[in-house]
Amino acid sequence: xxxxxxxxxxxxxxxxxxxxxxxxxxxxxxxxxxxxxxxxxxxxxxxxxxxxxxxxxxxxxxxxxxxxxxxxxxxxxxxxxxxxxxxxxxxxxxxxxxxxxxxxxxxxxxxxxxxxxxxxxxxxxxxxxxxxxxxxxxxxxxxxxxxxxxxxxxxxxxxxxxxxxxxxxxxxxxxxxxxxxxxxxxxxxxxxxxxxxxxxxxxxxxxxxxxxxxxxxxxxxxxxxxxxxxxxxxxxxxxxxxxxxxxxxxxxxxxxxxxxxxxxxxxxxxxxxxxxxxxxxxxxxxxxxxxxxxxxxxxxxxxxxxxxxxxxxxxxxxxxxxxxxxxxxx
Amino acid sequence: xxxxxxxxxxxxxxxxxxxxxxxxxxxxxxxxxxxxxxxxxxxxxxxxxxxxxxxxxxxxxxxxxxxxxxxxxxxxxxxxxxxxxxxxxxxxxxxxxxxxxxxxxxxxxxxxxxxxxxxxxxxxxxxxxxxxxxxxxxxxxxxxxxxxxxxxxxxxxxxxxxxxxxxxxxxxxxxxxxxxxxxxxxxxxxxxxxxxxxxxxxxxxxxxxxxxxxxxxxxxxxxxxxxxxxxxxxxxxxxxxxxxxxxxxxxxxxxxxxxxxxxxxxxxxxxxxxxx
Amino acid sequence: xxxxxxxxxxxxxxxxxxxxxxxxxxxxxxxxxxxxxxxxxxxxxxxxxxxxxxxxxxxxxxxxxxxxxxxxxxxxxxxxxxxxxxxxxxxxxxxxxxxxxxxxxxxxxxxxxxxxxxxxxxxxxxxxxxxxxxxxxxxxxxxxxxxxxxxxxxxxxxxxxxxxxxxxxxxxxxxxxxxxxxxxxxxxxxxxxxxxxxxxxxxxxxxxxxxxxxxxxxxxxxxxxxxxxxxxxxxxxxxxxxxxxxxxxxxxxxxxxxxxxxxxxxxxxxxxxxxxxxxxxxxxxxxxxxxxxxxxxxxxxx
Numbered sequence: 001x002x003x004x005x006x007x008x009x010x011x012x013x014x015x016x017x018x019x020x021x022x023x024x025x026x027x028x029x030x031x032x033x034x035x036x037x038x039x040x041x042x043x044x045x046x047x048x049x050x051x052x053x054x055x056x057x058x059x060x061x062x063x064x065x066x067x068x069x070x071x072x073x074x075x076x077x078x079x080x081x082x083x084x085x086x087x088x089x090x091x092x093x094x095x096x097x098x099x100x101x102x103x104x105x106x107x108x109x110x111x112x113x114x115x116x117x118x119x120x121x122x123x124x125x126x127x128x129x130x131x132x133x134x135x136x137x138x139x140x141x142x143x144x145x146x147x148x149x150x151x152x153x154x155x156x157x158x159x160x161x162x163x164x165x166x167x168x169x170x171x172x173x174x175x176x177x178x179x180x181x182x183x184x185x186x187x188x189x190x191x192x193x194x195x196x197x198x199x200x201x202x203x204x205x206x207x208x209x210x211x212x213x214x215x216x217x218x219x220x221x222x223x224x225x226x227x228x229x230x231x232x233x234x235x236x237x238x239x240x241x242x243x244x245x246x247x248x249x250x251x252x253x254x255x256x257x258x259x260x261x262x263x264x265x266x267x268x269x270x271x272x273x274x275x276x277x278x279x280x281x282x283x284x285x286x287x288x289x290x291x292x293x294x295x296x297x298x299x300x301x302x303x304x305x306x307x308x309x310x311x312x313x314x315x316x317x318x319x320x321x322x323x324x325x326x327x328x329x330x
Numbered sequence: 331x332x333x334x335x336x337x338x339x340x341x342x343x344x345x346x347x348x349x350x351x352x353x354x355x356x357x358x359x360x361x362x363x364x365x366x367x368x369x370x371x372x373x374x375x376x377x378x379x380x381x382x383x384x385x386x387x388x389x390x391x392x393x394x395x396x397x398x399x400x401x402x403x404x405x406x407x408x409x410x411x412x413x414x415x416x417x418x419x420x421x422x423x424x425x426x427x428x429x430x431x432x433x434x435x436x437x438x439x440x441x442x443x444x445x446x447x448x449x450x451x452x453x454x455x456x457x458x459x460x461x462x463x464x465x466x467x468x469x470x471x472x473x474x475x476x477x478x479x480x481x482x483x484x485x486x487x488x489x490x491x492x493x494x495x496x497x498x499x500x501x502x503x504x505x506x507x508x509x510x511x512x513x514x515x516x517x518x519x520x521x522x523x524x525x526x527x528x529x530x531x532x533x534x535x536x537x538x539x540x541x542x543x544x545x546x547x548x549x550x551x552x553x554x555x556x557x558x559x560x561x562x563x564x565x566x567x568x569x570x571x572x573x574x575x576x577x578x579x580x581x582x583x584x585x586x587x588x589x590x591x592x593x594x595x596x597x598x599x600x601x602x603x604x605x606x
Numbered sequence: 607x608x609x610x611x612x613x614x615x616x617x618x619x620x621x622x623x624x625x626x627x628x629x630x631x632x633x634x635x636x637x638x639x640x641x642x643x644x645x646x647x648x649x650x651x652x653x654x655x656x657x658x659x660x661x662x663x664x665x666x667x668x669x670x671x672x673x674x675x676x677x678x679x680x681x682x683x684x685x686x687x688x689x690x691x692x693x694x695x696x697x698x699x700x701x702x703x704x705x706x707x708x709x710x711x712x713x714x715x716x717x718x719x720x721x722x723x724x725x726x727x728x729x730x731x732x733x734x735x736x737x738x739x740x741x742x743x744x745x746x747x748x749x750x751x752x753x754x755x756x757x758x759x760x761x762x763x764x765x766x767x768x769x770x771x772x773x774x775x776x777x778x779x780x781x782x783x784x785x786x787x788x789x790x791x792x793x794x795x796x797x798x799x800x801x802x803x804x805x806x807x808x809x810x811x812x813x814x815x816x817x818x819x820x821x822x823x824x825x826x827x828x829x830x831x832x833x834x835x836x837x838x839x840x841x842x843x844x845x846x847x848x849x850x851x852x853x854x855x856x857x858x859x860x861x862x863x864x865x866x867x868x869x870x871x872x873x874x875x876x877x878x879x880x881x882x883x884x885x886x887x888x889x890x891x892x893x894x895x896x897x898x899x900x901x902x903x904x905x906x907x908x
């Protein structure tokens with residue numbers, strides 16, 4: 001079980017500064033997800049941990065060892081790429097075996113480990129195929145297999161599921177979660193999809209424009225977002241953020257309330273009209289133009305509300321989130 | 331670690347510089363040689379000229395024969411380009427757009443030219459050109475040059491035309507646009523990148539061609555520049571500096587043309603090569 | 607069909623449009639190609655059975671005599687040997703150099719772009735100009751070689767007049783002229799290797815050499831095969847460079863197949879004999895092309 005610690009990282013590409021002073025600790029054995037919009041620096045951060053990018057200053061420690069200057073292969077990490085990065089001219093078995101062969105592991109041992117990885121990932125039937133003859137999900141599993149056989153201290157994942165279709169993505173998400181439970185190895189996972197982050201992580205790191213907005217468990221981030229950015233980013237449909245008189249009443253610059261904490265009622269304090277009601281089967285997402293601003297309301301089951309229907313809304317006032325003018329939680 | 335990286339980098343740079351010297355040395359010596367007197371060239375072929383003699387370059391620049399050679403080459407090459415582009419594009423369009431009995435066979439026939447070297451049939455080609463009464467005319471070079479460029483041009487054009495969206499033709503057809511009009515109005519304008527690539531290639535091939543003009547041109551009036559240069563070399567056998575000046579002057583258009591058309595030359599090379 | 611008002615007078619798509627287009631656009635290519643490519647090729651086959659000086663019509667039918675003559679002519683075999691030497695030099699010396707240079711400068715940096723331009727420069731020059739430049743370089747009296755021997759205080763060397771070494775000098779010129787072409791093919795292929803593949807290999811523990819051996823070279827294999835094909839075809843056709851350098855001499859020791867064909871076929875007006883040599887060259891080219899196609903088919907079947 002290995003901890004990863006980044007301290008006071010500064011990184012720039014030419015004149016463009018990505019990180020000014022970034023520090024982060026990834027606890028040993030955790031499944032930590034770096035999440036944020038594209039361009040926030042999450043992939044660069046992962047690539048610095050991998051050793052594919054060098055920080056301009058600052059230090060990186062893996063398992064208490066300073067690896068800031070170390071080669072990628074000397075860091076005890078493995079990485080799964082967004083495009084899988086399988087070697088097209090090698091068979092599945094050769095792909096999985098590649099790192100072991102370079103590390104000059106003895107042949108019987110290599111064979112054993114490849115077979116074991118293939119078994120874990122249900123790839124035994126495909127060992128002699130080339131990547132081109134595999135489906136997207138199978139390729140993804142080969143890429144993971146290549147990571148597993150080296151028994152790394154830390155697994156790195158760079159948006160590994162973004163090239164898969166929705167159904168397969170869900171399935172692979174479950175498989176990854178199971179893999180983590182089985183191996184208990186530290187995993188660092190980059191995604192822009194907050195659903196992946198919420199479902200996989202035991203620690204989420206929300207990043208925005210080269211800064212860490214908040215680090216915490218999924219429920220901490222959901223229940224107590226530290227900034228308006230996190231409030232907006234985590235949760236779907238997203239949190240209603242209101243400023244104006246309502247926020248001032250609460251002594252805040254911005255006030256937030258999640259769609260499920262707003263209820264349609266006969267005598268609610270806020271009046272408005274339905275603009276669109278999206279029926280999703282188990283619930284309906286209702287968009288309301290109200291006197292306090294545009295709101296999204298989430299309601300179980302079906303609601304027969306045509307556009308223009310007047311409604312009244314009751315907020316759960318104890319579920320209000322308050323933020324100051326800098327966007328920080330009060 | 332960084333020290334060995336530094337050494338590798340140093341070694342690499344030195345190796346690259348040696349290769350660059352190997353490549354550039356003869357060219358630089360040629361350009362400088364044109365500025366040297368015969369005596370200077372004999373004792374000092376490598377260094378800078380003792381006295382910069384501009385006479386050999388100037389003699390050539392005012393020599394009408396030199397410009398006639400260049401002019402002949404230009405007319406022949408441009409004509410070969412135009413002929414190849416029109417004829418090959420028209421044929422490729424038919425293969426890409428119209429299905430008819432025997433089209434596969436005719437395409438394979440036209441692509442036969444990819445297989446064999448130009449030199450194979452050079453003697454009968456001479457006979458053909460002679461019997462057509464074309465010896466010592468521009469056509470003697472233009473027609474065979476275009477004919478030998480056809481196979482590659484048709485292949486590249488057809489591949490490109492096949493990739494143009496079919497809906498475009500269908501939309502135009504529904505509007506009442508016929509095949510030939512569609513070719514002029516849509517296919518050709520949409521194909522400028524491939525036209526440029528093929529055009530540049532045919533031009534370079536024709537401009538540099540030596541064997542074909544050598545065989546079908548005898549009169550100095552119609553000589554292309556490679557023939558003129560060999561002729562010149564023969565006349566001034568002992569005066570290398572004159573020949574070197576001649577070569578240097580012909581390097582200029584080649585390099586200027588390359589820099590201008592670099593994109594197409596490299597694209598043609600590598601595109602064709604990577605596809606196989 | 608219906609009673610609806612006929613709107614705009616509709617132009618009927620002409621049914622015979624296809625036919626017109628085909629009959630108008632295809633024949634120019636067919637005529638040009640048949641007249642100047644296929645025709646001469648077939649004629650070469652025909653003439654090769656005659657003893658003929660090119661005037662009148664061929665009458666003196668000699669069967670396969672022209673072919674026998676070629677196979678019994680020692681100079682013909684010299685030209686074949688030279689072509690094979692050139693082919694081996696191209697494949698085993700030129701291509702590895704080109705590959706090494708491509709690996710050194712395939713990344714897109716300003717200095718690499720400059721080196722690329724320099725290395726590609728000889729390829730854009732006319733063969734005839736390259737040949738002349740190098741005949742100056744090799745000239746024992748005034749050339750660069752002369753300068754070197756002069757500086758070393760040894761007797762002038764006339765390498766192009768040396769029976770044993772002249773052809774190697776030609777090979778050197780060919781390497782100089784064409785390595786940049788092969789290098790460009792490799793560079794384009796190397797730039798197309800996804801960077802993630804190389805990063806993945808580095809994470810798996812591959813050092814620079816292992817990345818080259820296990821990732822980059824396997825990935826650009828098709829490009830290497832293509833460039834090898836070009837090298838072979840180019841060797842078979844080499845002519846322009848030879849003429850200004852040695853013109854086939856000394857004592858006909860530096861002929862390539864094409865310069866042999868030119869010298870013994872055309873300049874001596876042995877059209878029948880030259881045609882026979884042309885046919886032999888054609889067969890060699892076809893064998894190469896078929897082998898190449900066979901290789902491609904086998905690759906894609908894998």
